[in-house]
Structures are given as structure tokens and as C-alpha cells.
Amino acid sequence: MALDIEQVRWVSHLARLKLSDPELAIMTRQLGAILEYVGQLRDVATEGVEPMAHPLPVANVFRPDEPVPSLPVDEALSNAPVRLGDFFGVPAILD
Template structure:
């Protein structure tokens, strides 16, 4: 695993890592993946993947309205709020030209 792959994965993971962190992460992930690579010595052809220990399928319920949390409880942990809304940074920079 090279540092460019690690940089790409950090971006996918939404982790703003410093160059020092990226270098250390590269070294540690390489060691861990080296260990994990022993899985490749196993022949798993025709083996059904097991994603879950229970033989359960989708669990459905009736689509009936039920009470939800009061607004104040929902918003009590908000890092920032405006009235009854979560306040978040702008998704688009208003300075960007979005016409094209």
C-alpha cells in the first residue's frame, strides 16, 4: 500500500490527515494488510459468502405512524442550531458560479 492509495482512502473516509499521519498510516496499514494477505492462500471457490450469522431475511413492519422524539430532544445535541433547524456550513460556496 503506497501513500497515494492511503491519501485516496483518507479522502473517501473523510479524514483530513497530516502528511506525518499519512506516512505512519501507510506503514501500519501495510503491515496489517500483509498479515491479512494470508487469506489469499485459502481456496474459497464455490464458498457462499457469510455476511451475517443469523439466517434472517428482511424484517418488515406495518407502515403505521408512531410518535417520534420531541424536537427539543432531537436538537439538544446539535453542534449548532438556528431555531428549529440544525445549522450547517454552506453546501455550495455562494461565490462559485453554479450556472454551468
């Protein structure tokens, strides 16, 4: 399918990915080519086929309900770009 640059701009916002206008233009062309290629899947008859999200028959896995030590705060915060006390620093989202 053909994509236009405004659709690609919207997807970049959904993906939380800042792209410049020239980057958006390149992305529009490249995604368009890939979508054209994957469009061949339309030729495959899949009526009644169950989607396969996973190679194994997975089920929820529970562990025993016993407390175990978790990552110490200092280690959990050791890679934080901005640390505020015992928290990750983020810009204010409420006035």
C-alpha cells in the same frame, strides 16, 4: 500488498478523515503491515463458497404501518453542535 502514501491519502479522503502528512506516513506503514498479515487469506480455497455477511439468516423486517410518536424536535437537536431554528446548522453547499 504495499501501499504508497498517495493511496492512503485517497482512502483518508474517502473515509472523510483529515490526517497530517506525518500521520499519513505512519498510517501507510501500519496499514501495509496489516494488509500483509491479512494477505494470508489468499491461501484459502474459497471457490464456490457463498460470502457470509451475517450470522443469522436475516430477512427484511416490517413493522405494522401505524404512526407512532417520533423523537421530539428539541430532543433530536439537543446534541447538535450548531442548531439553526429547527434544523442542524451546516455550511452552505450552494452559492
